[in-house]
Amino acid sequence: MRRNHVREKLRRGETSIGTWLSLPDSTAARLMARVGFDWLTVDLEHSATNFETAAASFAQIALEGPAPLARVPWNTGENIKRVLDNGAWGVIVPMVNSRAAAESAVQDSRYAPLGVRSVGGQLHAPNFDTDPGTYYQRANDEILVVLMAEHVKSIEALEDIAKVPGIDAFFIGPNDLCSSMGLKPGFDSDDPGFQRALRHVVDTARKHGIAPGIHVADAAMAQRRIAEGFRFIAVASEAGFMLAKASETAKTLELKAKGPVARY
Ligand code: 3PY
Ligand code: MG
Helix, strand or coil: CCCCHHHHHHHCCCCEEEEEECCCCHHHHHHHCCCCCCEEEEECCCCCCCHHHHHHHHHHHHHHCCEEEEECCCCCHHHHHHHHHCCCCEEEECCCCCHHHHHHHHHHHCCCCCCCCCCCCCCHHHHCCCCHHHHHHHHHHHCEEEEEECCHHHHHHHHHHCCCCCCCEEEECHHHHHHHCCCCCCCCCCCHHHHHHHHHHHHHHHHCCCEEEEEECCHHHHHHHHHCCCCEEEEEEHHHHHHHHHHHHHHHCCCCCCCCCCCC
């Protein structure tokens, strides 16, 4: 059975860099899987992607080498079970704002005796290049569990959340975090409260042996966040990269845009 290189890297304290897949398209997943990122996260929270398209994307990604991860639409057992059973190597769970929410996300991601994940599915084992029996035995050691800290409530509860065993990384969603603080959504803010929240996540995560993570807009911001101690970094998204390059080209050719484009 293949090892989850992202979980291994994070456990060694190394940095792991990936990106987001926002488009419901397994062909885009295949192409992005050859660029060099450690992992690709299929976003089922803010996209049109359904479980079927996600499963096709997980397969393409796993075949090319990176770890296929899934951001689930919400923290429920159904969502977590379906992405894992369809071949994701890990889950990124949005808006985990309490210890109880963290416990349920971890439990839903692990088979007994560590959790309550139900046994079944066809596509998990092939994505780890193994048979179902081996997968059921070893999945608890390989599945990556990332909880999102993207609300002031999560920042306030983080010390308590971090005590839940089995969390691999905390991942800051800067847009939602800004929004929950009454700030304009964005990847960064000069607001002292926002800056304090980021430091608190890095310090709390480190103290508990959890990797601190964050979504960034571009390579320069990724380098800055790595220097600040973040270890699990998502850079933009395939849609963001496509639009950024297309906009730059259109601008050079003095074509008129309809408006600014989204970056993730
Ligand atoms: C946010 O910025 O809120 C996110 O969820 C990024 O992934
Ligand atoms: Mg968010």
